[in-house]
Amino acid sequence: MLRSFFITLSKSTALRSFAMKNALAQRAARRFVSGLTLDEAFPAIRELNSKGIQVTMDFLGESVTTQPEALAAADEAIRILEFIASRDIRGNVSVKLTQLGLELGQEFCRDNVARIAAKAQALGNFLRIDMEDTPATDRTLEIFHAMLERVGPAHVGIVLQSYLYRTEGDAAEVMKRGGRIRLCKGAYKEPAAVAFPRKTDVNANFVKVMKMMLDSGLYHGIATHDEAMIRATKAYAEEKKIDRRKFEFQMLYGIRRDLQEQLVGDGWNVRVYVPYGDQWYPYYMRRMAERPANVLFILKNLFRK
Numbered sequence: 448m449l450r451s452f453f454i455t456l457s458k459s460t461a462l463r464s465f466a467m468k469n470a471l472a473q474r475a476a477r478r479f480v481s482g483l484t485l486d487e488a489f490p491a492i493r494e495l496n497s498k499g500i501q502v503t504m505d506f507l508g509e510s511v512t513t514q515p516e517a518l519a520a521a522d523e524a525i526r527i528l529e530f531i532a533s534r535d536i537r538g539n540v541s542v543k544l545t546q547l548g549l550e551l552g553q554e555f556c557r558d559n560v561a562r563i564a565a566k567a568q569a570l571g572n573f574l575r576i577d578m579e580d581t582p583a584t585d586r587t588l589e590i591f592h593a594m595l596e597r598v599g600p601a602h603v604g605i606v607l608q609s610y611l612y613r614t615e616g617d618a619a620e621v622m623k624r625g626g627r628i629r630l631c632k633g634a635y636k637e638p639a640a641v642a643f644p645r646k647t648d649v650n651a652n653f654v655k656v657m658k659m660m661l662d663s664g665l666y667h668g669i670a671t672h673d674e675a676m677i678r679a680t681k682a683y684a685e686e687k688k689i690d691r692r693k694f695e696f697q698m699l700y701g702i703r704r705d706l707q708e709q710l711v712g713d714g715w716n717v718r719v720y721v722p723y724g725d726q727w728y729p730y731y732m733r734r735m736a737e738r739p740a741n742v743l744f745i746l747k748n749l750f751r752k
């Protein structure tokens with residue numbers, strides 16, 4: 448119930464413009480957002496790297512409605528890749544296709560993504576394409592597969608969501624072509640026609656697809672803060688004698704730092720998703736949806752002197 452409520456609020460443009468101008472809301476968002484600019488995000492990146500944690504940088508924004516906005520978002524992703532190269536950061540870049548013009552035309556978006564993928568390839572780095580809600584899934588996969596053909600699996604990867612019935616098939620298809628996957632549970636509101644309504648089924652599917660991924664021998668990302676999913680992954684890697692360095696755990700900036708550091712200390716690869724930018728509202732509301740207890744936590748901290 449609360450989850451749906453927050454996801455619905457995440458789409459409200461009125462609330463978005465109110466929150467983005469409100470100083471208290473901006474302060475609250477800082478728990479999950481590393482800064483308004485790449486320079487402001489830099490200390491967070493450096494701190495994570497110094498602990499042995501890699502990053503994936505995300506310039507916040509989605510569902511753009513004009514071509515100039517989409518072109519500017521692609522320019523910023525390219526700037527991230529250059530920033531990473533010039534400062535010796537251990538990190539890569541993540542993008543959302545609705546920020547790169549997916550709603551403005553498939554070809555326009557594909558060309559925009561191709562510019563970033565080419566830059567990632569030229570700099571020996573990697574572009575991760577995030578997955579959004581199901582109206583975008585087929586179009587996102589089409590662009591990902593086109594990029595995979597162009598730059599190869601060392602330079603582009605995709606995200607798949609274990610709450611979708613289709614994910615097992617999509618994962619098999621991606622891996623058949625050598626593609627690298629970030630597996631997560633899924634952050635959007637989806638109907639029972641396409642997604643498991645029960646958490647236990649989402650988790651069971653996560654474990655099933657995680658095993659397929661680890662068996663593939665390709666370098667994938669297991670993105671979760673759920674200790675049960677992490678335990679299942681570690682146990683499977685140990686049972687199958689899969690080297691800890693052959694895949695990575697991924698978590699979000701500001702969530703379960705203790706667990707991030709513990710995993711790195713135990714010799715597992717960890718990457719943290721570090722978002723920045725002033726378009727933080729929908730991302731922030733999805734984080735609220737995942738854990739409504741965050742609202743109480745935030746209210747308590749906001750009003751603390």
Ligand SMILES: Cc1cc2nc3c(=O)[nH]c(=O)nc-3n(C[C@H](O)[C@H](O)[C@H](O)COP(=O)(O)OP(=O)(O)OC[C@H]3O[C@@H](n4cnc5c(N)ncnc54)[C@H](O)[C@@H]3O)c2cc1C
Pocket residue numbers: 576577578579606608631632633634635670671672673674697698699702703719720733734735737738741
């Ligand atoms: C690196 C990364 C990239 C992602 N990329 C995408 C993507 O491209 N597309 C997409 O749909 N989703 C994406 N997600 C979000 C994902 O789908 C889930 O919504 C999110 O990770 C919460 O699921 P969970 O696996 O942590 O498990 P849950 O069962 O939701 O949570 C398990 C535990 O984790 C902690 N936790 C989880 N979320 C929060 C939170 N917001 N605040 C505080 N504690 C929390 C709590 O302790 C909770 O009990 C990504 C997640 C990660 C980690």
